[in-house]
Amino acid sequence: xxxxxxxxxxxxxxxxxxxxxxxxxxxxxxxxxxxxxxxxxxxxxxxxxxxxxxxxxxxxxxxxxxxxxxxxxxxxxxxxxxxxxxxxxxxxxxxxxxxxxxxxxxxxxxxx
Amino acid sequence: xxxxxxxxxxxxxxxxxxxxxxxxxxxxxxxxxxxxxxxxxxxxxxxxxxxxxxxxxxxxxxxxxxxxxxxxxxxxxxxxxxxxxxxxxxxxxxxxxxxxxxxxxxxxxxxxxxxx
Numbered sequence: 091x092x093x094x095x096x097x098x099x100x101x102x103x104x105x106x107x108x109x110x111x112x113x114x115x116x117x118x119x120x121x122x123x124x125x126x127x128x129x130x131x132x133x134x135x136x137x138x139x140x141x142x143x144x145x146x147x148x149x150x151x152x153x154x155x156x157x158x159x160x161x162x163x164x165x166x167x168x169x170x171x172x173x174x175x176x177x178x179x180x181x182x183x184x185x186x187x188x189x190x191x192x193x194x195x196x197x198x199x200x201x202x
Numbered sequence: 203x204x205x206x207x208x209x210x211x212x213x214x215x216x217x218x219x220x221x222x223x224x225x226x227x228x229x230x231x232x233x234x235x236x237x238x239x240x241x242x243x244x245x246x247x248x249x250x251x252x253x254x255x256x257x258x259x260x261x262x263x264x265x266x267x268x269x270x271x272x273x274x275x276x277x278x279x280x281x282x283x284x285x286x287x288x289x290x291x292x293x294x295x296x297x298x299x300x301x302x303x304x305x306x307x308x309x310x311x312x313x314x315x316x317x318x
Contacts, residue, residue: 133311135309187258187261188257188258189247189258189261190235192244
């Protein structure tokens, strides 16, 4: 089992729709969760982080965390073509590794 | 305020040669992380360093790879006797404190290594 698992996609949504990106993780003791966006050929940039169970909203983005199910998601409302990118889920695990563990990313395509 | 600076941006090496990748963290940051990204894959952790100390190298291959972050100058990731499988993008990230406190990593633009 991968430590952080994401569906590679591509996930294709029409412009204006809600895009839902999902991530599961293996370490039950993980405490901190992050979503990064990476455009092709570019470096990752942080979109949101979440520590507590529930929802966290920032503009068009909502992160959702369910520690019991070891599941974190990112919702993008009113999707725009400029949101087309790869979204990386990252977890700070409680395994002694003092660095973020990344999933392989989900490629999102927003169709105009 | 300059971001994380990596150089070279692109590097071509023949099998058996050495590759040296450099990373200067953001001003005021003392923590440096190296990640490797293969095409169409996520970021794989390699090593976490503070000035003059390797904190966590659990993701670093045991042979041919080494990293340092000297008191003065940039962090360096060194790959000896490169093989074609080393072809990848190598990203450096920095943070001002322990990840557990802030979480955010600031990434450089990456160094893309091609081994012929």
